[in-house]
Amino acid sequence: MSDDDLVFKALADPTRRHLLDRLFVRDGRTLTELESELTMTRFGVMKHLRVLEEAGLVVTRKSGREKLHFLNPVPIRLLHDRWIDKYTERHVSALVDLKKELEETS
Amino acid sequence: MSDDDLVFKALADPTRRHLLDRLFVRDGRTLTELESELTMTRFGVMKHLRVLEEAGLVVTRKSGREKLHFLNPVPIRLLHDRWIDKYTERHVSALVDLKKELEETS
């Protein structure tokens, strides 16, 4: 399986995206901590974290019996650059920012 | 199915990403034109285009008996902003650009 395929497949699952959301708020979390926020069993969460790690979206560091998980934004940026060039980026990001502002004030 | 789920599911398939790549180079293509570049049958391509359209990654316009397909970068940018804030974006994009430059000169 190719590198980018791993990334996209990893992002395809809502549970895995939720895990990235949690790590986006604060990373360095353990499996047990991440599991406690979900209804799923520990094994399910472990499988998901493994998929994220193999995709490079999450990097880990072992600390004793714990395994700490960190978010890696690089694959996300590469994904972005695949279909949004530097020129288009200005327009799109401006448009998106405007849309967000309008939604906030409403 | 939620909006972002549709987007991520749509991006999960390599054929659909290839279709986006083709539309990134030049959009306004018809189903038949896109099919001619793939080994798959027309029905497979049609299914994929439908998934992309429902996700909002592709917008269409009918012109007589033809249906023209256009790339919409907005969902990609929203995906990006979910895990890369404005501050992190500077570091990550600089890092990615540097990496690309190094790969080009090698």
Place this chain on the structure above:
DNA sequence: TTGACATGTGACTAGAAGGTCACATATTGT
């Protein structure tokens, strides 16, 4: 050292997704 804690592995099952086909509708040009 021994019990509690944190993580890891392989097998299994139910459901989702990719791809094809027979069949159908709508539009164009001669």
Place this chain on the structure above:
DNA sequence: ACAATATGTGACCTTCTAGTCACATGTCAA
């Protein structure tokens, strides 16, 4: 009109994936 072209629908099968469980290894603290 009519034949060729372009797109659309529903059923079907096969393959992939999410989730669980029994079982196992490694680490900490008293």
